[in-house]
Amino acid sequence: MQDMTEDLKKIFQALIVVHKRLNEQAxxxxxxxxxxxxxxxxxxxxxxxPLVTQLSKLENARRITVRSWLKEQGVVAEDATMEQISPAFSQEEQEMFRELQEALIAEVEQLQEQNELNRQLLEDSLRFVNLSLDAVQPQKNFASYSGKGESGEDDEQGRSLFDSKA
Structure with missing residues (x-):
């Protein structure tokens, strides 16, 4: 039990560190x-x-640790939560895990908020780029610059506004 407690503690601490680094990156x-x-x-x-890969490995290690401990206890569960396994810990360990869990949740929420802001900024940037491109590219549907001659056929292979004859 003590090994599992230490392993889970280390995993939670590492998850917090990786999320902090991801927050810095965000x-x-x-x-x-x-x-x-x-x-x-x-x-x-x-x-x-590499941080995302590390997160994946830590989450996998957490799952394996908990599953292994549950198996030792004779409990069959696919993926137990901390609430489900916390009665097996001492009061002191429960408090430690609660604090680690709260710190991890805070980092995850901060990362979600920052990622949402970054997503909005990227969307705004893309809108600006598209507007800028639309402003500098000729519109093909102007009646007098349609690229069609008097006969209604394409005039010299559809020149743009800037290529047209004077």
Whole structure:
């Protein structure tokens, strides 16, 4: 039991550290998006991948640890929650896990909020880029610049506004 307690404690602490690092990356991402620095954004996303992989491994380790302990206890459960297994811990351990769980939840919520803000910023940036492109690209549906000659056929392979004859 003590081994499982220590293993879970280490896993929770590591999950908190990784989420803190992801939160730092998310804040950096906000600044990069505001600046419009695409190469820096690309690099930051590459730098995040090992953190995401580490999260996955930690979550897998948590599942295996809990499943193994449940098996030792003769309990058959696919994926138990901390609430379900907390009665097996001492009062002191329960308090420690509650604090770790609260810290992890706070980091996850902060990351979700920052990611939502970053998503909105990216959408706004894309809208701006699309508006800018629309402003500089000629519209093909202007009646007098349709690219059709008097006969109604394409005039010299559909030149754009800037290529048309004077």
């Amino acid at each position: 804040l950096l991402k906000e600044e990069i998006v505001k600046k419009g620095d695409i190469p820096a954004l690309d690099q930051l996303m590459k730098d995040e991948m």
